[in-house]
Amino acid sequence: MTTPWTEVAGRVRDAAPLVHCLTATVSMSLVADALLSAGARPMMTETAQEAPTMTRIADSLLINLGTLSTDGTQGIPATVSAAVEDGHPWVLDPTAVGVAPVRTALAGELLDQRPAIIRGNASEILALAGRGSGGRGADSTAMPRDALEAARSLALRCGAIVAVSGAIDLVVDVDRHTEVDAGSPLLPRLTGTGCLLGALCAACVVVTDPWSAALAATRWLDTAGELAASRATRPGSFRVTLIDALDEVGK
Amino acid sequence: MTTPWTEVAGRVRDAAPLVHCLTATVSMSLVADALLSAGARPMMTETAQEAPTMTRIADSLLINLGTLSTDGTQGIPATVSAAVEDGHPWVLDPTAVGVAPVRTALAGELLDQRPAIIRGNASEILALAGRGSGGRGADSTAMPRDALEAARSLALRCGAIVAVSGAIDLVVDVDRHTEVDAGSPLLPRLTGTGCLLGALCAACVVVTDPWSAALAATRWLDTAGELAASRATRPGSFRVTLIDALDEVGK
Amino acid sequence: MTTPWTEVAGRVRDAAPLVHCLTATVSMSLVADALLSAGARPMMTETAQEAPTMTRIADSLLINLGTLSTDGTQGIPATVSAAVEDGHPWVLDPTAVGVAPVRTALAGELLDQRPAIIRGNASEILALAGRGSGGRGADSTAMPRDALEAARSLALRCGAIVAVSGAIDLVVDVDRHTEVDAGSPLLPRLTGTGCLLGALCAACVVVTDPWSAALAATRWLDTAGELAASRATRPGSFRVTLIDALDEVGK
Numbered sequence: 001m002t003t004p005w006t007e008v009a010g011r012v013r014d015a016a017p018l019v020h021c022l023t024a025t026v027s028m029s030l031v032a033d034a035l036l037s038a039g040a041r042p043m044m045t046e047t048a049q050e051a052p053t054m055t056r057i058a059d060s061l062l063i064n065l066g067t068l069s070t071d072g073t074q075g076i077p078a079t080v081s082a083a084v085e086d087g088h089p090w091v092l093d094p095t096a097v098g099v100a101p102v103r104t105a106l107a108g109e110l111l112d113q114r115p116a117i118i119r120g121n122a123s124e125i126l127a128l129a130g131r132g133s134g135g136r137g138a139d140s141t142a143m144p145r146d147a148l149e150a151a152r153s154l155a156l157r158c159g160a161i162v163a164v165s166g167a168i169d170l171v172v173d174v175d176r177h178t179e180v181d182a183g184s185p186l187l188p189r190l191t192g193t194g195c196l197l198g199a200l201c202a203a204c205v206v207v208t209d210p211w212s213a214a215l216a217a218t219r220w221l222d223t224a225g226e227l228a229a230s231r232a233t234r235p236g237s238f239r240v241t242l243i244d245a246l247d248e249v250g251k
Numbered sequence: 252m253t254t255p256w257t258e259v260a261g262r263v264r265d266a267a268p269l270v271h272c273l274t275a276t277v278s279m280s281l282v283a284d285a286l287l288s289a290g291a292r293p294m295m296t297e298t299a300q301e302a303p304t305m306t307r308i309a310d311s312l313l314i315n316l317g318t319l320s321t322d323g324t325q326g327i328p329a330t331v332s333a334a335v336e337d338g339h340p341w342v343l344d345p346t347a348v349g350v351a352p353v354r355t356a357l358a359g360e361l362l363d364q365r366p367a368i369i370r371g372n373a374s375e376i377l378a379l380a381g382r383g384s385g386g387r388g389a390d391s392t393a394m395p396r397d398a399l400e401a402a403r404s405l406a407l408r409c410g411a412i413v414a415v416s417g418a419i420d421l422v423v424d425v426d427r428h429t430e431v432d433a434g435s436p437l438l439p440r441l442t443g444t445g446c447l448l449g450a451l452c453a454a455c456v457v458v459t460d461p462w463s464a465a466l467a468a469t470r471w472l473d474t475a476g477e478l479a480a481s482r483a484t485r486p487g488s489f490r491v492t493l494i495d496a497l498d499e500v501g502k
Numbered sequence: 503m504t505t506p507w508t509e510v511a512g513r514v515r516d517a518a519p520l521v522h523c524l525t526a527t528v529s530m531s532l533v534a535d536a537l538l539s540a541g542a543r544p545m546m547t548e549t550a551q552e553a554p555t556m557t558r559i560a561d562s563l564l565i566n567l568g569t570l571s572t573d574g575t576q577g578i579p580a581t582v583s584a585a586v587e588d589g590h591p592w593v594l595d596p597t598a599v600g601v602a603p604v605r606t607a608l609a610g611e612l613l614d615q616r617p618a619i620i621r622g623n624a625s626e627i628l629a630l631a632g633r634g635s636g637g638r639g640a641d642s643t644a645m646p647r648d649a650l651e652a653a654r655s656l657a658l659r660c661g662a663i664v665a666v667s668g669a670i671d672l673v674v675d676v677d678r679h680t681e682v683d684a685g686s687p688l689l690p691r692l693t694g695t696g697c698l699l700g701a702l703c704a705a706c707v708v709v710t711d712p713w714s715a716a717l718a719a720t721r722w723l724d725t726a727g728e729l730a731a732s733r734a735t736r737p738g739s740f741r742v743t744l745i746d747a748l749d750e751v752g753k
Contacts, residue, residue, distance in 0.1 A: 026530045026546045028277045032442035037486045042442065043347075044277045044318045050351045057350060067546045070573050071321050096545075099559060100552045191534040191544065235539045236745025243487025279528045283693040288737045293693065294598075295528045295569045301602045308601060322572050494738025 003208045005223075006250040008216035011207035013039035019202045020058035020083070022046045022076055024066030024095065027192025030239070034196045037247040038220070040203035048074040052082040060088050062202040063110065064195050065103040066095035073102060080113050089116035089205040092160070093198035098127025111158045116210040118154055119163045119198040122147035129153050144168070148177060161210040163201060163218055165194055171214045178215060182222035184229035186238045193242075197221050223249045254459045256474075257501040259467035262458035264290035270453045271309035271334070273297045273327055275317030275346065278443020281490070285447045288498040289471070291454035299325040303333040311339050313453040314361065315446050316354040317346035324353060331364050340367035340456040343411070344449035349378025362409045367461040369405055370414045370449040373398035380404050399423060412461040414452060414469060416445055422465045429466060433473035435480035437489045444493075448472050474500045505710045507725075508752040510718035513709035515541035521704045522560035522585070524548045524578055526568030526597065529694020532741070536698045539749040540722070542705035550576040554584040562590050564704040565612065566697050567605040568597035575604060582615045591618035591707040594662070595700035600629025613660045618712040620656055621665045621700040624649035631655050650674060663712040665703060665720055667696055673717045680717060684724035686731035688740045695744075699723050725751045 018041045023031055032042040045054050046069070055061055061083040063076055083090050092115040094107040107128055118128070122144070126132030129150035144166075151162035151172035164170040169180040187193045200221055204213035224245035232238040269292045274282055283293040296305050297320070306312055312334040314327055334341050343366040345358040358379055369379070373395070377383030380401035395417075402413035402423035415421040420431040438444045451472055455464035475496035483489040520543045525533055534544040547556050548571070557563055563585040565578055585592050594617040596609040609630055620630070624646070628634030631652035646668075653664035653674035666672040671682040689695045702723055706715035726747035734740040 024546070025276060025527060026534050026544070029280055029442060029531055032277050033486060033490070036440050036442055042277070044275070045347070045351065047319065047321055047324070047353070049321075049324075049353045050319065053352055054347070054350060068549065068552065069320075069571075070549055070551075073549070073551075096547070096556070099556060100547065101555055102549070102551045189538050191531060191538055234746035234749045235535060236742040236747075236749075239535070239745075240487040240491055240742055243490070244485035245487075247485045247487075276527060280531055280693060283528050284737060284741070287691050287693055293528070295526070296598070296602065298570065298572055298575070298604070300572075300575075300604045301570065304603055305598070305601060320571075491738040491742055494741070495736035496738075498736045498738075 002215060003212035005216035005219040008204050008208050008212060009220055009250040012203050015207055016041055017059040017203055017206035018043055018057065019060050019062060019199060020055045021062045021064070021199055022051060022072055022079060023062060023064035023199070024192065024195055025069065026067050027195040030192040031195050031199045033243050034246055035199055035203060037243045038200060038203060046072045046075045048078060051075040052078040055079050055083045055088070056086055058088065059206040060202045061090040062093065062199050063090060064093035064095055064198055065097065065107060066195060068100070068103050073106065076106065077109070080110060084113050089210065091115060091117045091119060091198055091202040091205065093119045093195060094124050094128050095194070097124050098132065114158050115160045116205050117163060117201045117214045118160045119165065119201055121165050121194065125154065125162060125164050126150045144170070148172060161214045163197070163214040165197060169218050169222065171211070171218060173211055180218050180222060182219070182226060184225040186229050186232070186235060187225045189235045190239050190242070193221070220246070220250060253466060254463035256467035256470040259455050259459050259463060260471055260501040263454050266458055267292055268310040268454055268457035269294055269308065270311050270313060270450060271306045272313045272315070272450055273302060273323055273330060274313060274315035274450070275443065275446055276320065277318050278446040281443040282446050282450045284494050285497055286450055286454060288494045289451060289454060297323050297326045299329060302326040303329040306330050306334045306339070307337055309339065310457045311453045312341035313344065313450050314341060315344040315346055315449055316348065316358060317446060319351070319354050324357065327357065328360070331361060335364050340461065342366060342368045342370060342449055342453040342456065344370045344446060345375050345379050348375050349383065365409050366411045367456050368414060368452045368465045369411045370416065370452055372416050372445065376405065376413060376415050377401045395419070395421070399428060412465045414448070414465045416448060420469050420473065422462070422469060424462055431469050431473060433470070433477060435476040437480050437483070437486060438476045440486045441490050441493070444472070471497070471501060504717060505714035507718035507721040510706050510710050510714060511722055511752040514705050517709055518543055519561040519705055519708035520545055520559065521562050521564060521701060522557045523564045523566070523701055524553060524574055524581060525564060525566035525701070526694065526697055527571065528569050529697045532694040533697050533701045535745050536748055537701055537705060539745045540702060540705060548574045548577045550580060553577040554580040557581050557585045557590070558588055560590065561708040562704045563592035564595065564701050565592060566595035566597055566700055567599065567609060568697060570602070570605050575608065578608065579611070582612060586615050591712065593617060593619045593621060593700055593704040593707065595621045595697060596626050596630050599626050600634065616660050617662045618707050619665060619703045619716045620662045621667065621703055623667050623696065627656065627664060627666050628652045646670065646672070650679060663716045665699070665716045667699060671720050671724065673713070673720060675713055682720050682724060684721070684728060686727040688731050688734070688737060689727045691737045692741055692744070722748070722752060
């Protein structure tokens, strides 16, 4: 059974889950603004001294490896362990895995901690599955079929639902997958919309199962992106209409 | 004597005070944009190696403990000492005090350095006064009366004016207090509006006494929030109209 | 021969250069959003452990010393060396040089690595050339003639084109200079527009010579600033119209 995305969005708005994000500095404010607009509550502390303690009051955890700071590198393993110990679902967003030495090793270790959802673009999913050299999102030239097989192997290995972002999004489990052909070409022209999708997965997985959560987050962002793009034609105003649309759609 | 808030705003616009902010990464750009729009000038360097030197050219200092980085943790004590030594007023914003181990201890020490103004939500003020376990803003269930008494005890202990943010804002001194029933429900739906209020307090305290400054900053933000909310109904566009309104109101 | 700025902008949009930015936290999202809107691609990793490796996949490098973090301080020298070794052009933006102890020494060392372009305001260029005590942008009281001579001495010393930002912008080489009297008074009322210009220089220098790149970046931003200011009168909405305009002008 898949919970419909509008039902998931409604539950997020009712429950206002506290989502602990260890995420890229460059898109931190977009991610926080988006979570608040979607009805969740962000918490962004990342140091090794505080993050493992503070994650215990959160409802879920997002680990995004983009612009990985030294604080983040040191805080992530203990924070994930604390969240797992407390039974909180967590989401892995392996930004730039494959091309960056520290985070590639780190992402590999984190797979053993069984994330509920993995969110990445095709080249990141391929690299994480050990089937490609990785790369940055916009460079991705991975074929959909390769990405689907890599995603399935990750799902099999660590029990996660894998959300592969692209012009057509994929949500992949061991024995099923769904394509979502929606969204807007303006989404990749704004910094951090991939990070935002990972954070939205972390909000949704508090109120439903990982499969429904990954699918709901994808549809929520794509639907918001389409509405936002009907009101803005360039990236500056699209940032504004997108945050507004996350609050507006699916009600 | 309380200086009227529009008079304080006018002085900030004339004097363009340089406000040194050691503040949460997630809302750093909102705080800087807001200070510039209000007529002040932001400076955000936070390392132990540079911040204590650079604060000497500033007119005031904001210490906000949100998303406390290792750089911030190490730089804060010496920076506050340098500012106090030079006679600069400083503002303490004890974000998440009570629930986060490092910053709870740090906030306690900083009280001895006699901030001019303390800015927090009810649960943070309670925790800082040793009367509650703390918590994140949106979780706050503190009663107004409890917050008032906690604020008064802090004012008595360290000589600060205490600004308690909430649906109704409180500005508290040892022997007087004022309630401000204004603002907009959209303010807490945007990341960092509390941080922004702390920064505005730090700008205002350069040009008037702490009591008038805390009250002026509160009224300035609330008035701007009301104007902004008359032009935007959702968080994305509210961020834009709020920054604009800080430049527009009280002239 | 100077390549016309619209020709340079067109090449950036066609080539989508990957620009590695080690830049101020406070304006990181503005810089990334602006680069994407201009048609380039940002990459913001700054740690000593990853930045020197990752810069090898980039097309150019921006080193901006604003809000210099400990991560940034440690990562910058090795990252510049790696970029230079690979023959990538790099841009130095010596924010707050002169008043900040660590970055003043660091900027001096970096000059030996021969940046293609140096971008700063008059007081920063004077301080970097050893002719002034430095200061923050908005404090600048340097005379245009002094700035021109300081810029020329820097060009002579390290072979860079020097872009001096102000009400009137200067682009300076050893034996020639151009004044650009354009832009908008709203540009300095938004945090990070100077950083943005440095990043735009780094995007342009991938597709043309440093002189044409510095001039093109200056004209591109000034033209976008003028268009943006025709659609917005205050800083909040100006941020939106400016990002949009970078995508719109010069086509």
